[in-house]
Amino acid sequence: MNNPRKLQIGVMGSCSDLKYSKQVEALAEQVGEEIAKVGAVLIFGAEKDLDSLSCAACRGSKRFGGLTIGITYGATIDGIVEQQADAIVTAGMGRGGGREFVLVSSCDAIICISGGSGTLTEIAIAYQASIPIIVLAETGGWSERLSGTFLDDRKRVRVEPASDAKTAVDLALSQIKKKYDCH
Numbered sequence: 001m002n003n004p005r006k007l008q009i010g011v012m013g014s015c016s017d018l019k020y021s022k023q024v025e026a027l028a029e030q031v032g033e034e035i036a037k038v039g040a041v042l043i044f045g046a047e048k049d050l051d052s053l054s055c056a057a058c059r060g061s062k063r064f065g066g067l068t069i070g071i072t073y074g075a076t077i078d079g080i081v082e083q084q085a086d087a088i089v090t091a092g093m094g095r096g097g098g099r100e101f102v103l104v105s106s107c108d109a110i111i112c113i114s115g116g117s118g119t120l121t122e123i124a125i126a127y128q129a130s131i132p133i134i135v136l137a138e139t140g141g142w143s144e145r146l147s148g149t150f151l152d153d154r155k156r157v158r159v160e161p162a163s164d165a166k167t168a169v170d171l172a173l174s175q176i177k178k179k180y181d182c183h
Contacts (some may be wrong), residue, residue, distance in 0.1 A: 032060025064096065
């Protein structure tokens with residue numbers, strides 16, 4: 001890609017009320033670290049009321065000097081859980097599609113970890129927009145359920161499985177390259 005713009009990789013995943021394990025949280029942090037190591041911008045869902053795997057990825061990225069941008073719901077940046085983000089963008093809309101649309105549309109690729117209904121929405125939005133989708137295949141939730149599939153017969157993008165953080169980021173980069181036919 002001959003574009004000087006930094007690649008933007010989104011990390012989507014479960015909120016803490018879905019009770020993910022410490023191992024899955026550590027994996028999300030590793031994904032953030034790997035995104036920082038390749039010099040991409042981490043785009044994540046900035047939560048106001050509870051922690052999430054997206055926020056964990058932000059923390060991992062910041063440990064390695066990465067640039068992070070959180071997309072939140074509502075009309076203000078008040079009350080953001082993850083205070084390490086470099087910037088917060090408000091979608092001006094509630095959960096359930098508004099914030100998720102802005103979040104996913106701001107990404108060159110997304111990496112999903114576990115995930116409930118919000119992550120499912122984000123995967124569907126990425127699919128409709130032909131944005132590459134990578135999932136950590138054995139983390140539960142929608143990531144595990146959709147691993148290796150297409151969402152419908154249009155076969156826009158395959159939900160690509162990865163077994164670890166480095167593989168997930170490498171797959172995201174290769175899918176972005178393929179999408180933009182980079183040399």
